[in-house]
Amino acid sequence: MKVELIDISVIFEKNTDVEKVALSNINLSFTTDERILLVGNTGSGKTTLIYLLDLLIKPSSGKIFYDGTNPFEKAYNFRKEFGVAFQIPERQFFNETVEQEITYAAKNFGVSYTKEDLKKLLISVGLNEEILYKSPFKLSGGEQRKIAIASILLHNPKFLIFDEPTAGLDLKGYLSIRKILESFRNQNKGYIIATHEPELFMDLCERVITLEDGKMVSDEVIKK
Ligand SMILES: Nc1ncnc2c1ncn2[C@@H]1O[C@H](COP(=O)(O)OP(=O)(O)OP(=O)(O)O)[C@@H](O)[C@H]1O
Ligand SMILES: [Mg+2]
Structure with missing residues (x-):
């Protein structure tokens, strides 16, 4: 699938004292078999861009096309293709x-899916079956992160969107996320990873997009 953002701006609290331009004139296109690292300081607009890609917010100006069509008209169909793990798991x-x-x-x-698929999925994120019966709200931060990631994989998405996937995770958790990404890469499927720690995922990506204060300041292909 081809994603095109044309001159996109997102302005929160428009025309108020606290108006905030979170994304400013973004021009970006990619296909969902690309593996992209999204970097930028706190407040640079990474999460806002992810909300936009998952069609949870609308741009204040500019146009979005998914395969040449307006994705907001068929948001369910497009969301089906995505697996989005949000920055704050509890919110999802x-x-x-x-x-x-x-x-x-x-x-x-x-x-x-089968019970066996569910079991395998839990193992892939480093959890066991006991956790199935617990409340997702009463877990540790790392467990919640793992559940958030597991919860987007069972429907077999074609493209992953991870917002700060390693926040709250130990080394084992990080390694299991890498395995998930590697398996996507091996199937020629893509992902976007928003992170403050690009060095943890650089080797698994081919493109690095940098946001600074809502603007896209670089878009580089990583030479291997
Ligand atoms: N719903 C909202 N209402 C008002 N302002 C918002 C809202 N969401 C985000 N912002 C502001 O927009 C800017 C971009 O926020 P965003 O969460 O996209 O940044 P980020 O790059 O993901 O930051 P971080 O690395 O800390 O996660 C910030 O200044 C933030 O305060
Ligand atoms: Mg964020």
Whole structure:
């Protein structure tokens, strides 16, 4: 799928004293088989860009095309292709148990799975079955991160969007995220990783986009 952002700006609290231009005249296009690192200081607009890509917010100006069409008209269809793990996992949870949380997207998108798929998924993020029956809100930060990531994989997305995926994770957790990304790469599937720690994922990406104060200040291909 081809994603095109043309002259996109996102302005929060427009025409108030606290107006904030979070993204300013962004021109960006990529295909969902690309592996992209999104870097930039705190407040540079990374999470805002991710919300926009997941069609959760609309641009204040500019145009977005997914495969040449207006994605907001078919947001469900496009979201199905994405697996988005947000910066603050708790904000994406709304189910009573981890099992409901992890299986929600697959059910919502009508993708079937077996108990065995669920087991494998938990192992891939370094968790065991016991956690399925717990409340996602009563877990440690690292466990929540792992659940947030597990919950976007069962519906077999074609493109991952990870916002600060290593926040709160130990080395084992980091290594399991790398494995997930490597398996996407091996299937020629893409991802965007927003991170403050580019060195942790640089080798798994081919393109680095840098935001600074809402502007895209560089877009580089990494030579291997
Ligand atoms: N809903 C909102 N209302 C008002 N301002 C907002 C809102 N969301 C984000 N902002 C502001 O927009 C700017 C960009 O925020 P964003 O969360 O996209 O940055 P970020 O690059 O993800 O930062 P971090 O690295 O800290 O996660 C910040 O100045 C932030 O305060
Ligand atoms: Mg952020």
